[in-house]
Amino acid sequence: MCEAIGQFGPGLTPPTQDAFRGSLLEEEYERTKCLLQEREAKKMKNGCSIMTDAWSDRKRRSIMNICTNCADGTSFISSKEMSDVSHTSEVIFELVDKAIEDIGEENVVQVVTDNASNNMGAKKLLLEKRPQIFWTSCAAHTINLMLQGIGKLPRFRKVIDQAKSFTIFVYGHTRTLECLRYFTEGKELVRPGVTRFASYFLTLNSMQEKKDQLRKMVVHSKWDSLKDVKSKKGKEATATILSPAFWKDVKLMLAVFEPLVKVLRLVDGDVKPSMGFLYGELLKAKREIKEAFGNVESRFKDVMTVIEKKMNGRLDSPLHLTAFLLNPHYSYANPSIFDEPKMNEAFISCVEQFYYHDEDQQEQTANFELKKFQNREGPFSKKLARTFQNYDYNPDRGT
Structure with a gap:
């Protein structure tokens, strides 16, 4: 509105109060109704x-x-x-x-x-x-609970607290913040995310990227000459950056958090519907987390326990499993999915609920339409269905 007024220039006569409350309001109401008609049709x-x-x-x-x-x-x-x-x-x-x-x-x-x-x-x-x-x-809320639960595990709680203490110290004093920006060439450490624990991941990732700059900073005379650095918290901040164990823990935590944060970005975006990808991407995230621990169960067991507990009954419902089954990106690439009893049970349950009052449609969907999809018959044999098998759902690109 301000831009439009500025472009008009001097001499603009604003609408009267009566026009705002009367004719203009009615015109806007009718315009909004027209915009909603198309959405109502899709609904x-x-x-x-x-x-x-x-x-x-x-x-x-x-x-x-x-x-x-x-x-x-x-x-x-x-x-x-x-x-x-x-x-x-x-x-x-x-x-x-x-x-x-x-x-x-x-x-x-x-x-x-x-x-x-x-x-x-x-x-x-x-x-x-x-x-x-x-x-x-809500998938975003559930995944955030996973990140929160993992972050509270002792081995990860420690590294979060260390990184948090360091950033609070640096950003809490003008001179230390000035010193940080000098060595990072103006780039910030703290990066906000869609949730608190996603923010922790982004900040740790930012610290990892600037690891060499931070280590160079805390051994430089410019840092050592600062009065605040000689305090107890300042010495702890310096020790954190110089600790090999801290950076080892940061690397592990990023490897664990990153797959889940990627799924969080996927479900929190508004570009394209993500339901058909949610369960499949969570399976992928679990595989990547196990690999981060060298596929040693004793090392990843407590993390998997958190994920499974939050996922159970929430993100593995019949609706989620059916969306996974009916996504060519997964089931066409791996036809054995159709033979999994869990998937078939979920599909039947979903069909019975969706067509609760129509038993004929239940039978048609379960006994005929699914077979057509599985065998790639009719419309499912088209080029679009085949290419969707290799569809790349990347939340960072919005595709």
Whole structure:
């Protein structure tokens, strides 16, 4: 708006208050309705997801937002202040159920929330009333819980604390920060991520990239001459950078965190739907983490325990497994996936829920359509389906 006013130049007469509240508001309302018509058509054709998000504003008021998400983006539905309302399973269920009613039950495929116990209670209530609608855990929240759990393991907690203490010390004093920027040529150490533990990874990765510069800095007279460096915290910061054990732990932690952070970027992006890639990329991440520990079970066991615990029942649901099975990128490249009992059970469960009121469609999908997909018959024999086998889903490139 400011840019448009500036381009107009002197002499612009602003709209009157009556115009803002009347004709202009009505025109904008009609324009917005037209923009939403195309999205509503897609919602009716492909279905949509309902998402909930609870948060607190600066006045510490508790707010619950409800949105819909379909193929071309997210739409806001409602916002409700809940400062005086207990966030029980029943209350959340009523809010979600009303949203489903407003949108139309036939247009809703799933509900997406975080993993809080009250949401899990609301899930049970919804399945009782609307058994054909899926309730899915937020993938970004679940993966962040994995990173958090791994970061709390003693061997990783230590390196996080050491890196955190170093960055707090350096950024907490003008002279040390000036010295850091001198040796890193103006580049920062601290890098924000989509979550706190993703930020830890990015900061550790930044430190690893600048390892030689940091080690050169703490043995230089420019650093040693600083008053703050002679304090207890300053000496600890210097010792951290000069410690071979610290850098060894940083390297291992990056090898463990990186595969999961890559999946986090995948599910947190808005460029393309990621459901069909989530389970497959988590399997890949688990393989890479095991390799980082030399495939020695005693070394990776505690990390795998954290991942499996957070993944179980959340990111390995029938819906996730079915999306994995029906993704040519995985199943066409490895046809043995079709023979795995777990995949077939998940597919049947997913079909029964999706077509809950249509047994004929259940049979058609399970006994005929899946076979066509598996055997690459009809549309599945087309060039596009074949090339999708080698599709490169790279969250860093948004493809």
